[in-house]
Amino acid sequence: MTAYDALLLLSFGGPEGPEDVIPFLENVTRGRNIPRERLEEVGEHYHLFGGVSPINGLCRDLKAAIESDFAAHGVDLPVYWGNRNWTPYLADTVRQMKADGIRRAAAFVTSAYSGFSTNDQYLDDIARARDEVQDAPEIVKLPVYCDRPGFIDPFTDAAKDALRRVPVGARLVFTAHSVPLSQPNRELYVAELERAARTVADGAAPGAPWDLVYQSRSGPPGQPWLEPQITDHLERLHKEGVNGVAVVPIGFVSDHMEVKYDLDVEAAERAAELGIPFARAATPGADPRFAALPRHLLGETE
Incomplete structure (x- = not known):
């Protein structure tokens, strides 16, 4: 694989403790004038699970599974992870990628479909994060994969x-x-x-x-x-x-x-x-077949 020098796993993000819940929801709803009472109501959903969203842990599992798939198939690319709404924030990840000398990365998004919130917003996220980092790496979003x-x-x-x-x-x-x-x-x-x-x-x-x-x-x-x-x-x-x-x-x-x-x-x-x-029914999560998708999509976009 020579077209890219890194893979970026890009996701939504979620709170990892009770104190994170409201700040996270404020990030998600920023600019939408959502009343505080509504945020607290939604926050109760998270508190049923200890204030922890499963999504960050699932992203860690998926990142590890992608790295294992890369290693098994001779793909010598580092895998980074950044989120839209919680740590690790995408801009911080892009900053780290630049410091590591990454020049061109492919982004695999944890959303399989086209549409505004499922695709276009992630393109906007990438553009904003790159604007925050001088001489940021180029980041190319991999294609939607709902039919793969x-x-x-x-x-x-x-x-x-x-x-x-x-x-x-x-x-x-x-x-x-x-x-x-x-x-x-x-x-x-x-x-x-x-x-x-x-x-x-x-x-x-x-x-x-x-x-x-x-x-x-x-x-x-x-x-x-x-x-x-x-x-x-x-x-x-x-x-x-x-x-x-x-x-x-x-x-x-x-x-x-x-x-x-x-x-x-x-x-x-x-x-x-x-x-x-x-x-x-279960979702794909870190299923090896799903974790192999970034490798297949990389091969198609070279």
């Missing part, structure tokens, strides 16, 4: 496993983070989600019905967002007499807070109230 086997195959296996934990005939339900209908590139985001869900469904339960729904809405009540929300959809499935639900968080690459709270707590509790057997 390294992303699809772990989800397919996880969907099969989830289906084994609910009654035969249970509905396969895919979830992704909702976004405002006005968000740029929203249509492309939805189209990619539908293709990824269809591919996983075809591999996990050929011919069976499946749905794509949304979760983690955070905007004002009057602002239209992608729907239906997962909890509303569970109620609809209950009325239809569905005998179980296997939920696949196809919009996420790891089990971070939106997965751990919005699905494992909120959606699971609603399913229990409705009497619907519920299983949640």
Whole structure:
């Protein structure tokens, strides 16, 4: 691999202790005039897990898995890690890359899709971080990978496993983070989600019905967002007499807070109230097939 001299793992970031929760949420919502009470309400989700988001630990695991994959395949590139909203902050990582003599790096983002918040914002993050560092390395974001086997195959296996934990005939339900209908590139985001869900469904339960729904809405009540929300959809499935639900968080690459709270707590509790057997599929995380994706994408962009 000669086109780059480093790989940058770029992620969202998350708090790593109770004292980090509100400052982290202030970073996430800066400029959006979110009331303090709302931040404290969302903060309670984190406090259920000791004030620690799983995402940083998962990024450490993924970084180590990528490094192992590189070593096993003779790819001699250092792997750096930077976040949008918490330490290690991206600008600090770019500063370290410059100090280490890195001139051109590829960025692998922990978001598989096109769209504003899932792709374009990360491009903005890279530009801002480079502006903060004089003579910063060039950083090229690797392509979206929602259709790649390294992303699809772990989800397919996880969907099969989830289906084994609910009654035969249970509905396969895919979830992704909702976004405002006005968000740029929203249509492309939805189209990619539908293709990824269809591919996983075809591999996990050929011919069976499946749905794509949304979760983690955070905007004002009057602002239209992608729907239906997962909890509303569970109620609809209950009325239809569905005998179980296997939920696949196809919009996420790891089990971070939106997965751990919005699905494992909120959606699971609603399913229990409705009497619907519920299983949640694992995300790719540090699966070796997913960790190999940066190497494959690097090879394509040389």
